[in-house]
Amino acid sequence: MDIWEVLHERVTPTAGHGWPEAPALATTVAVALVAVAVPTVWRVVRLAVTLVHELGHALVGIAVGRRFTGFVLRGDMSGHAVTVGRPRGPGRALSTWSGYPAPAIAGAGMVWLAARGWSAPLVTAALAVLLVALLRVRSLLTAAVTVAALGASAALWWWRDDAVQAQVLIGLGIVLVVGAWRHLAAVVTAGGRGNDPAVLADLTHVPAAVWNVTFALVCAAASWVVVAHLVDGPR
Numbered sequence: 001m002d003i004w005e006v007l008h009e010r011v012t013p014t015a016g017h018g019w020p021e022a023p024a025l026a027t028t029v030a031v032a033l034v035a036v037a038v039p040t041v042w043r044v045v046r047l048a049v050t051l052v053h054e055l056g057h058a059l060v061g062i063a064v065g066r067r068f069t070g071f072v073l074r075g076d077m078s079g080h081a082v083t084v085g086r087p088r089g090p091g092r093a094l095s096t097w098s099g100y101p102a103p104a105i106a107g108a109g110m111v112w113l114a115a116r117g118w119s120a121p122l123v124t125a126a127l128a129v130l131l132v133a134l135l136r137v138r139s140l141l142t143a144a145v146t147v148a149a150l151g152a153s154a155a156l157w158w159w160r161d162d163a164v165q166a167q168v169l170i171g172l173g174i175v176l177v178v179g180a181w182r183h184l185a186a187v188v189t190a191g192g193r194g195n196d197p198a199v200l201a202d203l204t205h206v207p208a209a210v211w212n213v214t215f216a217l218v219c220a221a222a223s224w225v226v227v228a229h230l231v232d233g234p235r
Contacts, residue, residue: 010160011124014117017234018162020170028167029230032174036182047145048172049103049179050079055133056102057081057095064091070138073145077186093203099196100184100215104222107176110169111226115234119165120157127153170230177222184215 020028035045050073058068061083071081083095113122130150137143156165187195197208197215 010157011121013121014119014162016162017115017117018119018166019115019234020163020167024163024167025170025230028171029174032171033178035171035175036178042182045175046077046179046182047073047075047141048149049176049183050074050077051145051149052103052106052176053099053183054079054081055129056098056106058083058133058136059102059129060098061085061091061095064094066091066095068136070136071133071142072138073142074139075141077183079142088203093200096196096199096203097211097214100180100187101218102180103176103183104180104219107173107180108222108225110173110176111229114166114169114173115229117162119162119169120160122169123153123157123165127157173226177219177226180219180222184212184219188212 019025035041054071054073058071058081061081062068064085066083066085069082069084071079073079081099086092110122113119127150130146130153134143134146134150137146156168187197192198197211200206200211201208
């Protein structure tokens with residue numbers, strides 16, 4: 001088997017859906033809920049939510065023509081991604097808005113794709129994004145979190161097992177969606193002039209509360225996607 005056959009084998013969607021059986025699915029959901037509910041576990045897991053938040057800023061910033069120069073994760077659940085471009089305008093507003101919805105959208109996408117046998121291509125895409133992101137880390141903690149995510153993704157990709165990939169993506173999807181709600185609750189209760197809703201209010205003259213509502217609507221839609229798939233199974 002040559003290298004191209006190996007790569008093709010690890011990227012091709014599964015012939016079936018790869019959705020876990022009921023006992024495995026129940027275990028996956030339970031582990032995910034423990035990860036977001038137990039404070040000592042959440043303090044570690046929330047860094048994954050922050051990582052997706054910051055990469056959301058970066059990816060959308062690149063998509064609207066901005067230049068992604070670096071990002072930082074902090075132990076208090078906060079982070080910062082820098083994209084260079086026009087200081088105002090739709091592109092800046094869209095890249096700023098994209099952070100809080102990013103974990104919810106990514107989580108729902110993971111569950112949606114896992115239900116359709118597309119776990120392997122998604123793991124491949126995540127691996128590519130993390131490799132690029134590693135070149136833009138700007139702190140030791142950021143590097144450690146990114147390398148850990150990269151290593152886990154690489155292991156899932158290389159030792160491909162459709163059932164394991166689906167379980168991991170479902171569990172991580174739940175964590176990201178619930179984590180998105182927790183991050184949103186934190187920013188709503190804390191307020192502050194430097195957070196994303198406040199920056200959006202300054203950029204657009206639309207109140208921060210309105211932007212928080214848009215974040216909540218995205219989180220609600222993502223939650224519906226995840227719950228519907230958990231209840232009804234693969235599509």
